[in-house]
Amino acid sequence: MNTPTPRYERAARRAQSDGRIPALSVALHRADREPWVFTVGESGNPAHPLGPDTRFRIGSVTKTFTAVLVLQARDEGLLDLDQPVNAYLDLPAHGDATLRRLLSHTAGFQREPHGDVWDTLIAPDAAKLVEELDRAERVLPNARRFHYSNLGLAVLGQLVAKVRGGTWEQIVAERILVPLGLDATTVEAPPQSAVGYLVDAYSDAARPEPPVPLGGVAPAAQLWSTAADMAKWAAFLTSPELVDPDGRVLKATTLDEMRWPLTTTDEALWGAGFGLGLILVPEGRRVMHVGHDGAMPGFLAGVYGRRGGEGNPGALGCAVLGSSGTAGQVNELVHELLRLAVELDPAEIRPWRIAAPAPKAYRSVLGHWWSEGSEFVFAWHDGQLQARLAEAPADRPPAVFAPLPGKESALPGQDDVLRTVSGRESGELLRLTRDEHGEVVRMHWATYRFRRFQDGFDGGPASSGPEPYRAGDPPAGRR
Incomplete structure (x- = not known):
């Protein structure tokens, strides 16, 4: 060179x-x-x-x-x-x-x-x-x-x-x-x-x-x-x-x-x-x-x-x-x-290497989630739970989460609470909700709901098509 x-x-x-x-x-x-x-x-x-x-x-x-x-x-x-x-x-x-x-x-x-x-x-x-x-x-x-x-x-x-x-x-x-x-x-x-x-x-x-x-x-x-x-x-x-x-x-x-x-x-x-x-x-x-x-x-x-x-x-x-x-x-x-x-004289490109998998408690978090009509990807890299908009450019740093004190290890059937320590929504909480099997089925990040499918603010899936709305009706998720 x-x-x-x-x-x-x-x-x-x-x-x-x-x-x-x-x-x-x-x-x-x-x-x-x-x-x-x-x-x-x-x-x-x-x-x-x-x-x-x-x-x-x-x-x-x-x-x-x-x-x-x-x-x-x-x-x-x-x-x-x-x-x-x-x-x-x-x-x-x-x-x-x-x-x-x-x-x-x-x-x-x-x-x-x-x-x-x-x-x-x-x-x-x-x-x-x-x-x-x-x-x-x-x-x-x-x-x-x-x-x-x-x-x-x-x-x-x-x-x-x-x-x-x-x-x-x-x-x-x-x-x-x-x-x-x-x-x-x-x-x-x-x-x-x-x-x-x-x-x-x-x-x-x-x-x-x-x-x-x-x-x-x-x-x-x-x-x-x-x-x-x-x-x-x-x-x-x-x-x-x-x-x-x-x-x-x-x-x-x-x-x-x-x-x-x-x-x-x-x-x-x-x-x-x-x-x-x-x-x-x-x-x-x-x-x-x-x-x-x-x-x-x-x-x-x-x-x-x-x-x-x-x-x-x-x-x-x-x-x-x-x-x-x-x-x-x-x-x-x-x-x-x-x-x-x-x-x-750019820095050498470091080779990717196999690393340990995500902790069992967080594996059901990984993958695609939807919130406010937008798609997010949650992943485990460098020993951290991370999230980013699916359409975000590669050079935008992800959000990084860390368990709150006393919540270092998540337990099946227990709501987990993590803090966003950097990136998008820094400082906000991420709450994980599990089903009876300990799988994460819903999350709330900065109070916004995250689900595995695209849904509206009333909780209805986008795939169900339009439904008539009458003035005075409560949102579907609150009926």
């Missing part, structure tokens, strides 16, 4: 050339291959030429780390996402915003802290950020619409520091960077950092941008990293069960929650959305790119992982880091490389 590396490299070289990016570092992480890392250009740092260990500022990708810290605290019972922030942090204003709204940028906070931070290049420290919140505007009503806010995520970072009893810088290192082995990701710029530039629009000159320490705004945009570390982080955000199988950083189900879209970023063009601190970019055919972009003076970053789709090996993450503050090619290349990875 031809190696896809030349195509990856060519895409990276084209982005660096077209975007006029002084230094570009890219990486692909996936479950079934060694990481691929490539650099092109010059670091601008004479003591440390450009290479895989060159560090770049990742800007707002930092927000994804802060979001994970918030969800960690929620999972441990320290926070409730639907409580106002002032339940945990004493604020002089805007304390009614809930944590969920702040994470999804729907709390209406103004974009930046009070003052002209990007003129003075002086950010408030953590204490001043909180003290001056009454000088910041609530530019939109709570929950009105998406409005991106560095201030909102900075407040959440200080909230995490408060409930953990430390600084955000300490907590992000102890609770994320160390457990995941992200050794090249740091709060401060290390010696091997690239220089960030403003590239002149009308010549090939480039001006080094000044370093901007963010103080209390650090939880929104402070971190430095390598492309390899960030590709691994993107893989974690999309496939935590592969990158962090023991859930040391966060449970896979919590990442599922973070990836659920809570808002679109544009009311008319539904091309991107926000979950809990994560940007969601739909790619069509049930494929989603999940991650975040980042920008700081002299630097741009794109860090995304790919979920779903044919050829996806799992834990597929990509990072593109550049030392120019103006090259949009950085943010385009990350998505191009994720597409190329599954196109040029």
Whole structure:
């Protein structure tokens, strides 16, 4: 098989050339291959030429780390996402915003802290950020619409520091960077950092941008990293069960929650959305790119992982880091490389293998059922009872059921109750009704009746033809 590396490299070289990016570092992480890392250009740092260990500022990708810290605290019972922030942090204003709204940028906070931070290049420290919140505007009503806010995520970072009893810088290192082995990701710029530039629009000159320490705004945009570390982080955000199988950083189900879209970023063009601190970019055919972009003076970053789709090996993450503050090619290349990875080097197709049959208690559930005039197929795969519309496309995930606690083994002659744990009607109950022989003859899913034949809401079979209906008659099934 031809190696896809030349195509990856060519895409990276084209982005660096077209975007006029002084230094570009890219990486692909996936479950079934060694990481691929490539650099092109010059670091601008004479003591440390450009290479895989060159560090770049990742800007707002930092927000994804802060979001994970918030969800960690929620999972441990320290926070409730639907409580106002002032339940945990004493604020002089805007304390009614809930944590969920702040994470999804729907709390209406103004974009930046009070003052002209990007003129003075002086950010408030953590204490001043909180003290001056009454000088910041609530530019939109709570929950009105998406409005991106560095201030909102900075407040959440200080909230995490408060409930953990430390600084955000300490907590992000102890609770994320160390457990995941992200050794090249740091709060401060290390010696091997690239220089960030403003590239002149009308010549090939480039001006080094000044370093901007963010103080209390650090939880929104402070971190430095390598492309390899960030590709691994993107893989974690999309496939935590592969990158962090023991859930040391966060449970896979919590990442599922973070990836659920809570808002679109544009009311008319539904091309991107926000979950809990994560940007969601739909790619069509049930494929989603999940991650975040980042920008700081002299630097741009794109860090995304790919979920779903044919050829996806799992834990597929990509990072593109550049030392120019103006090259949009950085943010385009990350998505191009994720597409190329599954196109040029798809995951191997696993052979089907014989498995154990469904438990005896569920065998009479398997097969075709009808509800609301539609046909469904119930099946047993991967040790789970599943259901899907008979006409559903193959790439649509099935509904998956699990017994309720105390109902782990079904008994003949007993009504069984299961919970829909994913897919269609997630959260709803499935009730099984058996005959005197223990065979399932009727089911109710989300209260809708399921039978082996097509019937109307009055219980009459479709094959019986029309019957006259008189106003005032009760439904046939209730007579």
